[in-house]
Every structure is written in C-alpha cells, then in structure tokens.
Amino acid sequence: MFLRKPFEKFLSLPLRAKFILSFLIVISFGGIISLVFGTRLEHRTIFNLAQAKVRHDLASAWMVYNEKLNDIRDIVRLNSARESIQRAIKINDKETLVKYLGRVAKDFDLDILTLTDAQGRVIIRARQPDISGDDQSQDPLVSRALKGDTVTGTQIIPREELIKEGEDLAERAYLRIIPTPKAEPRAEDHEEKGMMLKAAAPLADDEEGKIIGVLYGGILLNQNYEIVDRVREIVYKGEKYKGAEIGTATIFQNDLRISTNVKNVNGERAIGTLVSKEVHQAVLEEGKQWIAPAFVVNDWYITAYEPIKSIDDEIIGILYVGMLEKPYIDLRNNVMLNFTGMAVLCVILLLVILFFITSSIIHPLQNMVLATNKIAQGDLNHKVEINFRDEIGQLSQSFNQMTENLKMANENLIQWGKTLEKRVEERTKELRDTQDQLIQSEKMASLGKMAAGVAHEINNPLTSILINTHLMLEKIGKNPAFQESLALIADETQRCTNIVKGLLEYSRQNPPQKAYSNVNQIINRTLALLENQASFQNIRIVKNLDGHLPQIKLDKDKVKQVFWNLMINASEAMPNGGSLTIISQLSTDEKFIEIVFIDTGVGIPKEAMNKLFDPFYTTKTSGTGLGLAVSYGIINQHQGKIEVKSEVGQGSVFVVSLPINAQ
Amino acid sequence: MNKRKILVVDDEITVCKSICRAISSEEYEVDTALSGEEALKKDEQGKFDLVITDLMMPGISGLDLLSSLKEKRPEVMVIMVTGYPTIKTAVQSVRSGAFDYIPKPFTPAELRSLVSRAFKKIEVEEKAEKEPTPPKMPSGLYYMIGHTWLRKEPSGLASIGIVSDFLKPVGIITALKLPEKNESVTQGEECAKITDAENFNHRIWSPATGMVVEVNERLKEDFSLLRKDPYGQGWLFRIEPTNLEEDLKGLVVSK
Numbered sequence: 001m002f003l004r005k006p007f008e009k010f011l012s013l014p015l016r017a018k019f020i021l022s023f024l025i026v027i028s029f030g031g032i033i034s035l036v037f038g039t040r041l042e043h044r045t046i047f048n049l050a051q052a053k054v055r056h057d058l059a060s061a062w063m064v065y066n067e068k069l070n071d072i073r074d075i076v077r078l079n080s081a082r083e084s085i086q087r088a089i090k091i092n093d094k095e096t097l098v099k100y101l102g103r104v105a106k107d108f109d110l111d112i113l114t115l116t117d118a119q120g121r122v123i124i125r126a127r128q129p130d131i132s133g134d135d136q137s138q139d140p141l142v143s144r145a146l147k148g149d150t151v152t153g154t155q156i157i158p159r160e161e162l163i164k165e166g167e168d169l170a171e172r173a174y175l176r177i178i179p180t181p182k183a184e185p186r187a188e189d190h191e192e193k194g195m196m197l198k199a200a201a202p203l204a205d206d207e208e209g210k211i212i213g214v215l216y217g218g219i220l221l222n223q224n225y226e227i228v229d230r231v232r233e234i235v236y237k238g239e240k241y242k243g244a245e246i247g248t249a250t251i252f253q254n255d256l257r258i259s260t261n262v263k264n265v266n267g268e269r270a271i272g273t274l275v276s277k278e279v280h281q282a283v284l285e286e287g288k289q290w291i292a293p294a295f296v297v298n299d300w301y302i303t304a305y306e307p308i309k310s311i312d313d314e315i316i317g318i319l320y321v322g323m324l325e326k327p328y329i330d331l332r333n334n335v336m337l338n339f340t341g342m343a344v345l346c347v348i349l350l351l352v353i354l355f356f357i358t359s360s361i362i363h364p365l366q367n368m369v370l371a372t373n374k375i376a377q378g379d380l381n382h383k384v385e386i387n388f389r390d391e392i393g394q395l396s397q398s399f400n401q402m403t404e405n406l407k408m409a410n411e412n413l414i415q416w417g418k419t420l421e422k423r424v425e426e427r428t429k430e431l432r433d434t435q436d437q438l439i440q441s442e443k444m445a446s447l448g449k450m451a452a453g454v455a456h457e458i459n460n461p462l463t464s465i466l467i468n469t470h471l472m473l474e475k476i477g478k479n480p481a482f483q484e485s486l487a488l489i490a491d492e493t494q495r496c497t498n499i500v501k502g503l504l505e506y507s508r509q510n511p512p513q514k515a516y517s518n519v520n521q522i523i524n525r526t527l528a529l530l531e532n533q534a535s536f537q538n539i540r541i542v543k544n545l546d547g548h549l550p551q552i553k554l555d556k557d558k559v560k561q562v563f564w565n566l567m568i569n570a571s572e573a574m575p576n577g578g579s580l581t582i583i584s585q586l587s588t589d590e591k592f593i594e595i596v597f598i599d600t601g602v603g604i605p606k607e608a609m610n611k612l613f614d615p616f617y618t619t620k621t622s623g624t625g626l627g628l629a630v631s632y633g634i635i636n637q638h639q640g641k642i643e644v645k646s647e648v649g650q651g652s653v654f655v656v657s658l659p660i661n662a663q
Numbered sequence: 664m665n666k667r668k669i670l671v672v673d674d675e676i677t678v679c680k681s682i683c684r685a686i687s688s689e690e691y692e693v694d695t696a697l698s699g700e701e702a703l704k705k706d707e708q709g710k711f712d713l714v715i716t717d718l719m720m721p722g723i724s725g726l727d728l729l730s731s732l733k734e735k736r737p738e739v740m741v742i743m744v745t746g747y748p749t750i751k752t753a754v755q756s757v758r759s760g761a762f763d764y765i766p767k768p769f770t771p772a773e774l775r776s777l778v779s780r781a782f783k784k785i786e787v788e789e790k791a792e793k794e795p796t797p798p799k800m801p802s803g804l805y806y807m808i809g810h811t812w813l814r815k816e817p818s819g820l821a822s823i824g825i826v827s828d829f830l831k832p833v834g835i836i837t838a839l840k841l842p843e844k845n846e847s848v849t850q851g852e853e854c855a856k857i858t859d860a861e862n863f864n865h866r867i868w869s870p871a872t873g874m875v876v877e878v879n880e881r882l883k884e885d886f887s888l889l890r891k892d893p894y895g896q897g898w899l900f901r902i903e904p905t906n907l908e909e910d911l912k913g914l915v916v917s918k
Contacts, residue, residue, distance in 0.1 A: 456746055459746050460767070462767070462768040466769065467681040467685045470685075470771045470772065471771055474771070493768070497768050513906030528845050557849075557872060
C-alpha cells in the first residue's frame with residue numbers, strides 16, 4: 001500500500017527514465033549483494049591465509065628459540081665432559097676453573113656459567129668467582145643434572161639469584177612497567193625477575209662414573225634481542241612495509257614484554273609493556289595458542305601467541321610472532337577498491353549501453369509521436385523513418401501505411417469535392433434528359449391511345465367504303481368513265497387501311513415478347529431483306545460488328561422493325577447513293593449495346609430535330625410518318641434509347657442503345 | 664334446295680348493310696342484326712347456316728354470341744369480323760369454335776371466298792355423315808383449328824402446314840402463294856394464300872410469329888402434296904419463332 005504512490009510516480013516518468021531506473025535498481029541490488037558476499041569471502045580468505053602464515057611463523061620462531069636452547073645445552077655438555085675441568089675440580093684448582101669458565105662464557109656469549117659440586121653447592125661462577133658455596137640443588141635443572149641427565153629449560157630467575165651472577169644481569173632484568181589501555185593491570189609498577197634460557201649437565205668421573213658436579217649455563221632473555229631479531233630475520237627476511245617492519249617477534253616474561261622488536265611511538269623497542277587482557281586470559285591462564293588480529297602497542301597485527309613453559313610445565317611466559325595487518329588490510333582494500341571500481345565501471349558501461357538501447361527504442365517512438373502530432377496538424381506527407389525490422393519497425397510501417405491510406409482517402413475526398421460540382425452538373429443534365437424523355441414518352445403514350453381510338457373508329461367507315469367501292473367496280477367498272485375514279489378510291493382506301501394499320505401498330509400496348517437474342521444476327525437478317533430493295537442499289541454498306549457482344553433479352557421482331565425503319569430512312573436520305581455504316585459495340589460504361597447507323601445523306605434540319613419522333617411527322621412525300629415514332633416506342637419498351645446527331649448536307653447518326661441487363 | 668341463310672351482326676348499320684351487299688346473291692338469304700341480343704332472337708325464329716358477327720359490340724360481344732350459338736347448335740358456322748387490335752381474340756375465337764375470322768377492312772372478294780368455303784364445308788360435312796369420317800388430326804401438333812398446324816422441330820424451328828379440314832372445301836388448287844425466306848410472319852395474320860378453281864383466294868393465317876427460314880420448294884411444283892400428305896411432305900414453310908411459348912397458348916394441342 002505504501003508503495004503505491006511512488007509506483008504511480010514511476011509509471012508517469014518518461015520511458016527512458018523508466019528504463020534506466022529499472023536497470024539501476026536491478027544493477028544496484030545485484031551489485032550490493034555481490035559486494036557484501038564478495039567482501040566477506042575475500043576477507044575470510046585473506047584472513048585465513050594470514051592466520052595460516054602466522055601460525056607457520058610461530059613454528060619457525062619456536063625453532064629459533066629451541067635452537068638457541070640447544071646451543072646452550074651443547075656448550076654446557078661439551079664443556080662438562082672436558083678432562084681439564086674434571087681434573088681441576090679434583091685437585092680444586094680454582095684459578096684454572098675461573099680462567100676456563102670465564103673464557104667459555106665469553107666465547108659463547110653466555111650470561112652465566114656456573115659449576116657446582118656433587119651436592120649442588122656452587123664451586124665457581126664464571127663472572128663472579130668470589131661468590132660461591134650457595135646451594136643450587138633445589139634448582140629444577142640442577143637437581144635433574146645431579147641425577148645424571150643433561151637438561152634444558154626456560155626459567156624465571158629471582159633478583160637475588162641474578163645479583164649472584166652479576167649486578168648487570170639484575171639491572172637488565174629490572175623493567176618499569178608502562179601502562180597500556182588494553183592490558184591487564186599489575187599490582188606492582190616494575191619487574192625485577194629475569195627469564196633465562198638455561199641448560200645443566202652432570203660432570204661424571206671417568207674412572208668411577210660417579211657424578212662429581214654439575215655445570216650449568218644460560219642466557220638472560222631480558223633485553224636480549226638476539227632471538228627476536230633472528231626470528232624476524234629468518235621468517236620475514238627483514239621485509240618492510242611503508243617503513244615499518246612487517247614481522248615482529250616478542251618474548252614475554254609472564255605478561256611483560258622483555259624482548260621484542262615491536263617499536264613504540266618513539267621508534268624504541270616496546271619493552272616494559274604488558275600483554276592484552278584477552279591474550280592474558282587465553283594464553284597465560286588457559287594455556288592455549290591464540291591466533292587473532294590484535295592491537296599490539298600501537299598497531300594492528302595478525303598475531304600468534306603460545307605459552308612458554310618451564311621444565312616443570314608451568315606457564316612462565318609467551319612466545320609471540322605478529323605480522324603487520326596493514327599489508328593485508330591494504331591488500332583487502334585494494335581488492336575491494338578494484339572490485340568496486342570494476343563494478344562502478346560496469347555500471348557506467350551498462351548505463352552507456354542502456355542509453356543506446358533505450359535510444360534505439362525511444363528514438364523511433366519519439367519519431368512516431370512526432371509523426372502523430374504532424375498528422376494531427378494535417379501534414380499527411382510526413383513519414384516515420386524505419387530503421388529496424390523489429391516490432392517498432394513494423395509499427396512504423398503500419399503507421400506509414402495508415403498515413404498513406406489516410407492521405408489517399410483525403411485526396412479522394414478533395415478530388416470528390418472538386419468533381420462534385422461537375423457531377424451535379426452532369427446529374428442535372430441527366431435529369432433534364434430523363435425529364436425530356438419522360439415528356440416524350442408521355443406524349444407518345446397519349447398519342448398512342450388517341451391513335452388506337454381513331455383507328456378503331458375509322459376502321460368501320462373504311463370497311464364500308466372499301467366494300468362499296470369494290471361492289472361499284474364490279475357493277476359499273478366496265479365503264480371507263482367510272483373505272484378510273486373507282487379504282488383510285490379503292491387504292492386510296494387501301495392506303496388508309498395501311499395508315500390505320502401503322503397507327504394500330506404504333507399504339508399496340510401489348511408488351512414486347514423478349515428472348516435472348518444476338519443483335520448482330522438481327523442486323524444481318526434485316527440487311528439481307530433490305531439489300532434487294534431498289535433504294536439500296538446505290539448504297540455501299542459498311543458493317544463493323546463486335547463479335548463478342550453478349551446476348552440480350554429483346555423482342556426480335558420489334559427490334560428488327562426498328563432497324564428496318566432506320567435503314568430505310570437512311571437509304572431514303574441518300575437518293576443519289578452514299579454509304580451506310582452500321583456499328584455494333586459495347587457502350588463505354590458496358591451497360592448498353594449500342595447500334596450506330598451512320599449515313600452520308602441529306603441530314604436533318606435543326607427545326608425538325610424536336611419533332612423527329614412524333615407520329616405523323618414526315619419530310620417525305622410518301623410514308624405515314626410513323627416509322628420513327630413506332631421505333632421510338634419499341635426501344636422505349638426495351639428500356640433503351642435512340643439518339644440522333646445530324647448535320648444538313650453531311651448526314652445523320654442514329655444511335656440505338658439497348659440495356660444488357662433489361663427486365 | 665333451300666337457300667342458305669346468313670345473319671350479319673354489327674352494331675353499325677352502314678357496315679351491316681355493306682356486308683349484306685357484298686355477299687347478297689340468289690343463293691343466299693341474308694338477314695341483319697345490330698346487336699348480339701337481336702342476333703340470338705332472330706336465330707331462334709329461323710335457324711341460320713352462317714353467322715357473320717363483329718367481335719367488338721356493346722352488350723353481348725361477338726365471343727359471347729359465338730359461345731351461345733355453339734352451345735345451342737354446334738353445327739352453326741360463325742365468321743368473326745375483327746379489328747386489328749383484337750387479333751389475339753380472333754385466334755381465341757377459332758379455338759372456341761368459330762369457322763374463321765376476317766380482319767377489317769376487307770374487300771367483298773375476300774369475304775366471299777370465306778363464305779364460299781364455309782358453305783362448301785357444310786356440304787362436305789353433310790356428305791361425310793354418309794361417308795366414313797375423315798382422318799383425325801395427328802397428335803403432337805399444335806393447331807389453329809380449321810386452319811393450320813405447327814410442329815416444334817428439335818432444332819428449335821417450327822414447321823407450319825395446312826390442316827386437311829381446310830383443304831376439303833377448297834377443291835382444286837390453282838395457285839399457292841408462300842412467304843419469302845427472311846420474311847416475317849405474325850400470328851393471326853396472313854402468311855399464305857390458296858386460289859381455287861372458282862378463283863376464290865383463301866387466306867391462311869399464321870399460327871405463330873417469327874421469321875421464315877425455309878420454304879417447301881417442292882410444294883410450288885406439286886400442289887397435290889398438300890392433299891396427299893398434309894401433315895408431312897405437304898408442309899408450307901419453317902420459321903424461327905420469336906416467342907413460341909406465348910403463341911402456343913392460342914393454339915390447341917391434339918391428343
């Protein structure tokens with residue numbers, strides 16, 4: 001629910017922002033997760049590596065430590081077996097012993113070298129020949145050596161013992177404790193005991209094998225840096241990191257640094273400081289090895305601590321090695337930095353790619369939007385650029401198609417608008433023509449009715465005239481005076497009969513009897529009948545008939561009558577010969593069959609044009625004047641039309657149009 | 664032998680009289696009637712052998728008169744006088760039992776030929792009552808009764824000929840006029856003419872409308888074919904009919 005508002009905001013962002021934001025969210029999410037896990041993994045790996053290394057270094061440090069111990073043992077044992085020493089003891093030649101022991105101690109850098117008798121009483125000390133006779137048989141090493149063993153060990157030496165061996169030793173051992181925040185505080189503010197590597201060997205009489213004394217020697221570790229520096233040299237080969245020694249080693253006397261190469265802020269060896277509470281707890285009290293990063297004096301180290309035990313297995317000190325943590329931290333930071341840098345670089349790269357991808361999507365869309373706006377403003381010529389064949393490309397194509405159609409429709413509309421006026425004119429003319437035709441047919445129909453009535457009424461008197469004339473001819477026809485007149489009456493009555501017949505023909509109201517027929521065939525049949533007529537002897541007939549005309553429904557006889565009439569009229573218009581061209585063709589709109597009769601006759605005067613199809617209108621001396629009227633009626637019954645064009649002296653053109661799909 | 668009795672019926676007295684004059688002779692006794700009603704009344708008083716009646720009359724029309732007369736006396740001969748527009752009705756009247764019809768206007772000779780043929784037919788029929796009956800009309804043909812026949816050919820054409828009944832009263836044929844090829848013939852109008860020994864011209868009405876496509880040339884040399892084989896070799900001509908279905912409605916089919 002609380003996400004709704006930001007989500008809605010997100011939805012109304014521009015497309016590009018939406019894309020980039022979405023990608024950023026995904027990338028950041030992935031990046032953070034991989035960064036967190038990567039860092040942890042890397043940290044652990046480096047840490048483990050460092051720990052393993054420091055553990056190994058600790059072992060090396062022990063080796064150095066034990067080596068030193070063994071050195072002391074070897075010196076003590078070697079010298080204890082010397083005949084000169086044994087002989088000097090036997091004869092109590094103190095001078096020789098002092099000289100000898102002093103030389104050995106000096107040669108081998110031993111801080112103490114002391115000889116006791118078989119009871120453990122000191123016979124002679126190398127550096128304090130005057131102090132002797134004290135009992136050392138309680139010393140754990142000496143007591144073991146009196147029993148015949150050569151032993152070594154680390155030992156805490158009290159101040160009074162140190163003083164016995166030499167004032168300078170007591171001085172070296174004395175350390176003022178420097179308080180540090182992490183240390184377990186001590187009650188006293190100084191340390192006066194010393195810690196010593198010590199070895200003791202028995203002196204055995206050669207002949208009897210009886211122990212005649214013990215020789216023991218050792219070095220004081222306090223402020224003796226030989227071991228720690230050697231450890232550093234062997235293990236870390238004196239490597240430095242940004243001016244600081246990488247490796248450090250320290251020997252603790254209990255919790256106190258007595259020998260170290262860890263430096264304090266002043267660049268001095270940081271002796272006199274105490275071990276931290278945790279180490280104190282783990283190593284001194286619990287006797288465990290302790291490996292961990294620790295803050296040593298003033299820097300972080302990866303450290304390893306292990307207890308140093310006395311010969312009696314008491315914990316008396318700590319051996320420590322430590323590696324400066326900084327290189328590892330720096331390494332880690334470096335890796336982290338690289339990792340993060342790479343991640344950032346990736347993000348930037350992705351953003352650039354994303355920018356181009358979104359451009360490739362958004363650019364066509366923007367084009368579309370632009371095109372839509374342009375079209376909305378009426379610019380139908382604008383085309384969307386099509387770059388690729390993807391969905392947007394297809395959309396663009398469809399859009400262009402749509403625009404094209406729209407444009408065409410628009411153009412049609414404009415065109416239509418332009419032609420509308422013309423159409424109206426055309427339609428008005430058609431209407432006028434139709435009206436004219438209607439008037440004409442109405443005229444024809446009423447004339448027809450009248451004609452029928454007249455014909456019927458005239459028929460009866462004609463019958464009487466015809467019968468009586470013939471009867472008179474029969475009776476008095478032999479008299480030439482009457483014969484001629486009566487014959488004339490009979491002939492003229494016959495002519496009346498024909499006129500009436502024509503009238504009736506014209507007025508005949510019974511519908512045409514239509515059947516599918518071939519117009520060309522009707523033309524040919526009519527021509528065949530006419531060619532023998534006298535009026536056709538001087539006329540050249542040209543036929544141009546379309547052989548592919550469809551059959552249409554018509555009354556063959558009536559249509560033939562029309563053709564007959566038109567051809568007779570044409571022939572009569574050319575008394576001195578000429579040519580009659582007959583054409584059959586499809587009309588341009590393919591809805592009519594047109595039969596065209598072109599003559600080269602006298603032509604029709606303009607004033608006669610309007611009356612041409614009226615009944616009884618004739619320009620000829622003979623004839624009923626019904627031919628064209630009847631023809632007109634017949635074609636009208638076929639839903640067709642007859643049109644005339646004529647030029648006086650040039651000839652006339654009659655066009656009969658018959659509908660292809662007539663009812 | 665009694666004189667043949669003729670009744671002329673027409674609503675116009677002039678026409679009536681003219682017809683009377685045209686046919687009056689010593690052989691016939693001619694009477695007139697100016698309406699169908701009068702004609703029926705007169706027929707009741709004295710039976711007529713032949714009635715010549717106009718088709719278009721006020722009151723009882725020619726067709727009504729025909730059916731009334733035929734109902735009472737089937738043997739009576741009736742000639743219908745028609746105006747041009749009623750030609751269909753004329754054909755119809757032949758179907759209804761009229762002997763023949765004649766379109767107005769006509770000459771006395773034309774009417775006389777018809778009358779003569781009518782009476783000759785009566786004679787033939789009177790004789791025939793004693794003699795064996797004449798051959799019936801062959802089946803499958805269409806007839807304009809007493810005049811012509813029509814046969815539908817498989818080619819779509821129609822053959823046209825004269826029925827034997829027509830020829831019997833005519834007697835010896837001296838001339839035969841047939842239509843020309845490509846000429847049009849119209850149903851109910853003249854298509855051929857036969858001239859007999861007495862110089863009477865007998866007009867033959869076409870049973871259908873169409874264009875003549877073939878004429879029986881053999882017939883021109885040998886008129887006897889008409890009598891010997893009137894429904895076969897005696898055919899007159901063949902037409903390409905314009906609207907046969909419509910024309911056939913006016914004809915009778917023989918069973």
